[in-house]
Amino acid sequence: MPGKDRFFVEVDADRRCEKERKEPSGVYLQKRYGDRILLVAAEGGGYGIRARVAAEVVASMVLNYARMGETPVAVASSVLRTFAGEEGGIRFTSVDIRASGDVRLLEFGHPACVILRGTEEWPVEREKRLVETDGNGRHEVFLAEFRAEAEDRIVFTSEGIVVSGFGTRRLPGGWRRQGVTDFVRACIAERAVVSAHTLSRRIVEQAEINELFAVRKEMHCFTVYFRKPRRILVCSGPPFDRGKDRSLAELVRDYPGETLVCGGTTAGIIARELDRKVDVILKADPSGLPPVSRMEGVTLVTEGVLTLNKVKSLLSATFGTDVAGPGTDADVCRLLLSHDVIEFVVGTCINPLHQDPTLPVELELRRNLVRELAALLENRFMKEVRLRFV
Amino acid sequence: MENKLSVKVCTGTLCYVMGGAELQLLESYLPAEIAARVDIKGAPCLDCCNRTDAGKAPFVQVGDRIVAEASLFKVAEVIKEMLKAEGKWAE
Numbered sequence: 001m002p003g004k005d006r007f008f009v010e011v012d013a014d015r016r017c018e019k020e021r022k023e024p025s026g027v028y029l030q031k032r033y034g035d036r037i038l039l040v041a042a043e044g045g046g047y048g049i050r051a052r053v054a055a056e057v058v059a060s061m062v063l064n065y066a067r068m069g070e071t072p073v074a075v076a077s078s079v080l081r082t083f084a085g086e087e088g089g090i091r092f093t094s095v096d097i098r099a100s101g102d103v104r105l106l107e108f109g110h111p112a113c114v115i116l117r118g119t120e121e122w123p124v125e126r127e128k129r130l131v132e133t134d135g136n137g138r139h140e141v142f143l144a145e146f147r148a149e150a151e152d153r154i155v156f157t158s159e160g161i162v163v164s165g166f167g168t169r170r171l172p173g174g175w176r177r178q179g180v181t182d183f184v185r186a187c188i189a190e191r192a193v194v195s196a197h198t199l200s201r202r203i204v205e206q207a208e209i210n211e212l213f214a215v216r217k218e219m220h221c222f223t224v225y226f227r228k229p230r231r232i233l234v235c236s237g238p239p240f241d242r243g244k245d246r247s248l249a250e251l252v253r254d255y256p257g258e259t260l261v262c263g264g265t266t267a268g269i270i271a272r273e274l275d276r277k278v279d280v281i282l283k284a285d286p287s288g289l290p291p292v293s294r295m296e297g298v299t300l301v302t303e304g305v306l307t308l309n310k311v312k313s314l315l316s317a318t319f320g321t322d323v324a325g326p327g328t329d330a331d332v333c334r335l336l337l338s339h340d341v342i343e344f345v346v347g348t349c350i351n352p353l354h355q356d357p358t359l360p361v362e363l364e365l366r367r368n369l370v371r372e373l374a375a376l377l378e379n380r381f382m383k384e385v386r387l388r389f390v
Numbered sequence: 391m392e393n394k395l396s397v398k399v400c401t402g403t404l405c406y407v408m409g410g411a412e413l414q415l416l417e418s419y420l421p422a423e424i425a426a427r428v429d430i431k432g433a434p435c436l437d438c439c440n441r442t443d444a445g446k447a448p449f450v451q452v453g454d455r456i457v458a459e460a461s462l463f464k465v466a467e468v469i470k471e472m473l474k475a476e477g478k479w480a481e
Contacts, residue, residue: 264402264434271434280401280432282414290406291414293434301434305403353404353439353447361407 007150008229008340009037009097011382012197012321013222014204016160018047019214025051026158026220027059031067032382035099038063041110041156041220045089054083054090062094062106072106076141077131080108084133093156095224103154105144111162112142114155114181119188121181122152151192154224155184157203160217165210175210196225197321229384231257232339236304237347237366238265239390248390249273251345253297260335261295263304266347271295287327300335302328305354305363311336312373321381342377343386346370394429395472397465398451402435410448412462419462420469427478428469 013028026043040062044054058079065075075094083090091109105113107126115122126142133139148154157180165171171179180203187194187202194202200223207219233255239248249270252259261267271278278301280293289310290303310329315336323333336342346367354363367389377383399413417430436451438444438458445458452468473479 264400265437267434268437278434280434282399282401282417282430282432284411284414288411290401290403290411291432293401293432303401303403303406306406351404351439359404359407363403363407 006101007148007226008384009382010196010225010227010340011037011039011222012195012200013220014200015221016204016208016215016219018216018218021047021218023052024218024220025055026218027052027055028220028222029059029063030222030382031063032379033067037095037097037382038066039095039097039156039222039224040092041094041158041222042092043089043109043158043218043220045086045091051089054086058083058090058092062092066094066096066106072104072143073129073131073141076106076108076129076139077133080131080133080137080139084137091159095154095156097148097224101148101226103144103146103148105142105146105154107142107144108139111157111159111177114153114157114177114184115146116153116155116184116188117149118151119185121185122146148226150226150228152226153184153188153196153199155180155199155203156220156222157207158218158220160215160219161203161207161221163217164207164215164219168210168212171210175207193227196223199223199225227340229340230338231255231341231343232260232299232335233257233343233345234260234262234336235266235270235345235347236262236308236370238263238269238349240348241390244390245269246273248345248347257341258299258335258339259297260332261298261301262307262332263302263347264290265351266304267293267295267298267301270298285328286325287329289328292328292331300331302332305366305369306361307332308366308369308373309364312369312376315373315376315381319380336377336383337381339383341384341386342374343388344370344374345388345390348389394427395453395469395476395478396451397428397430397469398433398436399430400436400438400447400449400451401432402439402447404439405436405448408447409461413448413450413460413465416450416462416465420466424466424469424473424479427473 029040040059042055042059044051093110094106096104163174166174293301374385378385438449450457450460
């Protein structure tokens with residue numbers, strides 16, 4: 001797919017609840033469907049469980065209607081008719097991103113997203129459409145379509161962020177959309193490759209400062225960053241056909257990114273074929289995993305199945321992009337999460353002794369384990385994962 | 391410089407789950423006078439688990455000898471034996 005290697009779409013979000021509230025009433029959803037990413041932020045109006053449920057329903061409707069191919073106007077119309085008479089507090093924004101870079105924006109009630117090309121705001125034209133509901137309601141929704149390029153960004157901020165600081169001496173009229181835009185531009189000027197994660201966090205933190213740390217209106221922010229992909233190759237397991245040992249080693253040698261080798265035998269094959277040394281760092285690992293090794297030209301060498309299993313468990317329990325803690329499993333998780341394109345090359349040669357049922361631990365088949373890990377990285381962490389068995 | 395006896399501890403999956411984890415502590419387990427005469431290193435895989443004649447994991451290679459079902463005690467005994475045979479150590 002031409003768009004696949006052109007750029008990677010990094011998405012991250014942050015939020016703050018009002019002072020003394022623990023759960024937000026607004027909702028942010030993101031889903032990847034093959035080469036398509038759908039993001040929805042929704043608010044149900046008011047506070048508490050009722051608002052939260054309404055927001056969940058709205059977000060789910062927008063996401064699923066869009067996924068099924070409904071036009072943005074039809075999506076907005078369905079949502080607003082469902083909540084006819086109570087649509088006063090409903091707000092939603094959806095961003096539909098295709099691998100080609102085509103972006104479709106649908107905005108209702110929220111401040112308009114800031115779209116940036118480099119450090120400058122890109123004035124993407126919005127088309128205003130009227131949606132009528134049964135209760136004589138007429139609502140304005142805004143649509144925009146554009147083709148993103150590498151280094152473009154989309155920044156969504158909820159009303160709570162735009163009005164933050166309202167009534168304070170420094171910001172009597174609130175931060176306003178222009179204030180948010182200037183702040184984002186300054187962040188990008190300061191660090192051109194600032195991640196979506198950092199940018200979302202900084203916007204919300206600044207809005208919280210504007211509010212003098214007593215947030216009066218819930219804040220939601222998500223940012224999309226179209227950037228050149230960071231790639232990593234993960235090799236695990238010896239090839240089924242020994243004749244492919246050389247090509248596996250050459251793949252590691254010539255890979256245009258970082259490389260991770262999971263498996264002692266695999267590391268041995270690569271070292272033998274490339275005439276390199278593997279130095280095991282013989283010290284106890286805090287995670288209880290076998291020690292890691294060093295090999296010239298390879299970012300990290302670890303043991304195979306046990307390590308991948310622990311990495312899968314740790315990622316299953318992780319819901320952000322931050323993995324704290326020492327240990328090989330955490331190191332591997334951090335390495336994987338810091339990349340956009342993860343290419344697994346999995347050798348399918350099985351060591352029959354690993355299948356011994358009397359072994360004290362279950363040594364899962366490597367290919368199943370990697371499949372599960374790949375699905376997790378793809379679905380939860382929005383990584384582009386390629387899987388190849390050799 | 392004295393030619394030290396080479397000791398390679400297999401850190402492969404099978405060796406590790408079969409008790410090889412404790413073998414990482416080999417250096418601290420050995421008496422100082424023996425530890426000074428051996429060069430302990432880890433090996434990603436000694437490839438013994440693919441051979442039916444090598445015995446059971448975990449494996450440690452002492453010199454050119456493979457120690458199967460290795461434990462700290464067993465490896466230490468083999469090291470002493472080999473150092474004695476080479477005339478590098480006497481109890």
